[in-house]
Amino acid sequence: MNLQLDNNIEKLVQSCIQGDVESYHKLYNALHRQLFGFIVSRTNNREDAKDILQDVFIDLWRALPKFSYKSDKQFYSFVYTIIKRKLARYYNSNIDTVEFDDDYISENYESVNNDTILLLRLVRKLKPKYREVLELRYWSDLTFADIAKLLNTKETTVKVRHHRALKMLHVLTKE
Amino acid sequence: MENNIDKKIQAISIKHLSDDESNQMWERINAEMGRSAPTVGFLSILIHKPMIQIALIFMLLFGGSVATVAAANNAKPGDLLFPLDRAIENVQIKIVPEDKKDELKVKFALERAEEMEDVILESLDSTELTSEQPVTSTTTDDIATTTDDILKVDRVKIEKVYATAFDYAEQVKQELLDNGNEQAAKSIDDIINRLNLSLNELPDNLKLEIEKDSDDNKLKIEVKNKDSEEKLKFEVDGEKSEYENKNADGNKVKIKVEDDGRVKVEYNKKDVDDSDQDNATDKKDNSHNTGLSEANVKIYQGKTVIEVEFNDSKSVITTNLSNRSDIIDLLVEKFDVSAEDVDSVLKIEYKNISDDKQEQDDDLLDDSITDNNIEDMLVLKKVEAESDGDGMKIKVKFEDIEVEFFIEDKTREAVIDFVADKYGLDKDDVDDKLQFEL
Numbered sequence: 335m336n337l338q339l340d341n342n343i344e345k346l347v348q349s350c351i352q353g354d355v356e357s358y359h360k361l362y363n364a365l366h367r368q369l370f371g372f373i374v375s376r377t378n379n380r381e382d383a384k385d386i387l388q389d390v391f392i393d394l395w396r397a398l399p400k401f402s403y404k405s406d407k408q409f410y411s412f413v414y415t416i417i418k419r420k421l422a423r424y425y426n427s428n429i430d431t432v433e434f435d436d437d438y439i440s441e442n443y444e445s446v447n448n449d450t451i452l453l454l455r456l457v458r459k460l461k462p463k464y465r466e467v468l469e470l471r472y473w474s475d476l477t478f479a480d481i482a483k484l485l486n487t488k489e490t491t492v493k494v495r496h497h498r499a500l501k502m503l504h505v506l507t508k509e
Numbered sequence: 510m511e512n513n514i515d516k517k518i519q520a521i522s523i524k525h526l527s528d529d530e531s532n533q534m535w536e537r538i539n540a541e542m543g544r545s546a547p548t549v550g551f552l553s554i555l556i557h558k559p560m561i562q563i564a565l566i567f568m569l570l571f572g573g574s575v576a577t578v579a580a581a582n583n584a585k586p587g588d589l590l591f592p593l594d595r596a597i598e599n600v601q602i603k604i605v606p607e608d609k610k611d612e613l614k615v616k617f618a619l620e621r622a623e624e625m626e627d628v629i630l631e632s633l634d635s636t637e638l639t640s641e642q643p644v645t646s647t648t649t650d651d652i653a654t655t656t657d658d659i660l661k662v663d664r665v666k667i668e669k670v671y672a673t674a675f676d677y678a679e680q681v682k683q684e685l686l687d688n689g690n691e692q693a694a695k696s697i698d699d700i701i702n703r704l705n706l707s708l709n710e711l712p713d714n715l716k717l718e719i720e721k722d723s724d725d726n727k728l729k730i731e732v733k734n735k736d737s738e739e740k741l742k743f744e745v746d747g748e749k750s751e752y753e754n755k756n757a758d759g760n761k762v763k764i765k766v767e768d769d770g771r772v773k774v775e776y777n778k779k780d781v782d783d784s785d786q787d788n789a790t791d792k793k794d795n796s797h798n799t800g801l802s803e804a805n806v807k808i809y810q811g812k813t814v815i816e817v818e819f820n821d822s823k824s825v826i827t828t829n830l831s832n833r834s835d836i837i838d839l840l841v842e843k844f845d846v847s848a849e850d851v852d853s854v855l856k857i858e859y860k861n862i863s864d865d866k867q868e869q870d871d872d873l874l875d876d877s878i879t880d881n882n883i884e885d886m887l888v889l890k891k892v893e894a895e896s897d898g899d900g901m902k903i904k905v906k907f908e909d910i911e912v913e914f915f916i917e918d919k920t921r922e923a924v925i926d927f928v929a930d931k932y933g934l935d936k937d938d939v940d941d942k943l944q945f946e947l
Contacts, residue, residue, distance in 0.1 A: 355542065362535055371523045380524070388534050392541045444522045453517055455912065472518050491841060494848045503514045506912070 347403050350395070362391055369417065371473035375457075376421050380441050386420050393420070407483040414484055449507075456506050457499075464499040467492055615685075618678045801846050806836055806857045817844065833857065889934055894924045895946040903928065921945050 343364070349357035366387060373390075374383045393416050403409060443450060457468055470481045478496070482489040526534065682698070685691075803818035808831055815826045815836060826843070830836050833855070840851045893904040900917040905928055916927050925943060929936045 367525050374523050391538045395542050450521050473523055500514045
């Protein structure tokens with residue numbers, strides 16, 4: 335999904351701010367895939383990811399009356415801030431249980447093979463700033479420009495991180 | 510090569526929610542939404558949609574604008590509108606009936622905690638130095654434009670938010686207890702716990718100590734930066750806010766929150782005696798993006814001076830970053846140049862530091878990951894192999910990455926061959942570092 339293509343996001347968000355449940359349902363349908371991708375890559379456990387996604391949408395609904403829409407970018411940043419806060423809390427309360435487990439991989443990802451498992455393992459070992467770029471790029475399907483907006487940084491910075499992350503992965507997986 | 514990885518990762522797709530899962534989730538969200546929707550009556554509207562009501566009151570009283578009031582509610586400590594935010598809350602508490610006051614107080618305490626979490630999240634991202642700090646700088650000797658200063662301001666912001674939140678929560682708790690509302694007081698305890706949890710999310714090198722002095726009702730805050738052994742000390746006293754402190758370098762930072770909510774930062778730099786810094790001028794950046802010819806970094810004890818030379822102009826940046834990749838990131842960010850360009854001209858030198866310190870900094874540099882030293886990252890630390898069912902579980906530990914494998918052959922030689930082969934390592938090296946258990 336591409337932020338620029340979501341022309342109707344503004345309309346939906348505006349109606350949601352007014353408390354229109356039907357619009358919120360549409361917004362949910364438009365967003366859940368993209369957000370779920372990011373959350374799954376951060377949690378390992380599909381059930382936890384679902385719980386978090388659900389909470390995010392509940393929190394978002396409650397927060398919307400206080401939200402004033404300025405741009406899609408600002409709205410997405412707002413949503414991702416909620417997600418990050420939820421995830422931070424999740425890590426805090428699950429310090430022992432958020433461990434890497436191959437079972438979760440087959441539960442969370444399509445057509446898993448040894449390559450996939452190794453790659454996913456390594457992605458998790460990267461420093462957060464590199465990992466985040468990869469997750470947003472590949473599992474939330476965002477463009478570099480969109481990621482830069484979300485992370486409030488420059489597109490070049492995002493590209494540099496992406497490049498370095500791939501390079502690190504390449505070195506680590508070389509046969 | 511990287512393209513190959515790119516394709517491989519692209520090929521990994523997440524199992525998305527099925528239609529059923531998605532619909533079920535919507536049902537649950539919808540049910541929760543209903544629960545939070547306003548019930549009937551003026552009071553509940555006041556509580557759930559307070560901004561509209563308060564905005565109206567403000568407009569009637571002062572002719573203020575709705576937009577300002579709405580924005581004020583989202584203001585965080587340090588923001589321009591923060592005092593207004595607090596003022597609105599006080600008005601809200603005054604105008605609701607007694608039995609609803611406690612509810613509102615708890616709600617506001619919770620808002621404080623959430624604001625603090627936001628500020629911490631923001632500051633965690635502040636390795637990306639944004640210039641959008643809600644801070645107006647006034648000059649004394651130097652404008653606070655160097656990254657070092659911005660980072661300091663950010664820390665100060667965290668402290669201030671924490672202090673406000675903590676103070677507020679304590680105060681509300683006491684009021685609730687005085688009113689005999691123990692249940693509400695208990696939920697304040699939860700909020701205080703949450704504040705403390707949030708503090709765990711602070712950057713690793715930052716240590717925050719907070720002490721509440723019950724005698725004179727002051728909060729004493731000490732922030733230590735473990736890396737540079739720098740200390741910031743503040744005392745917070747109710748609403749009036751003026752903090753001043755000296756850091757290890759002898760530089761003075763003064764932060765004042767004005768009555769109208771503006772935050773003033775005054776930063777007095779101690780006269781620098783090092784001739785390298787005599788021509789230190791903090792230039793406005795972003796004007797260059799080509800022609801980077803030199804980037805010289807001098808690392809002093811707890812302080813790093815970066816001199817960047819473009820075609821005809823020179824800029825000097827001071828920072829406390831001391832590892833190569835962070836410095837590159839900083840320059841990329843500030844000058845809109847490519848990491849490769851910076852990497853190729855970047856020279857690092859150590860100044861006025863004992864051999865001891867130099868060693869430490871060398872270690873730091875080894876930790877950093879740049880395009881050039883990625884290969885160095887693969888210094889093998891340890892290999893552990895232990896029998897697991899029909900084969901061997903192998904853990905290969907590098908500098909800061911650990912990788913696990915499973916092979917069916919249970920001999921020591923097979924493990925060595927496998928690991929050496931996988932990463933192009935020397936077999937003797939692997940043998941030395943192998944811990945083998947059947």
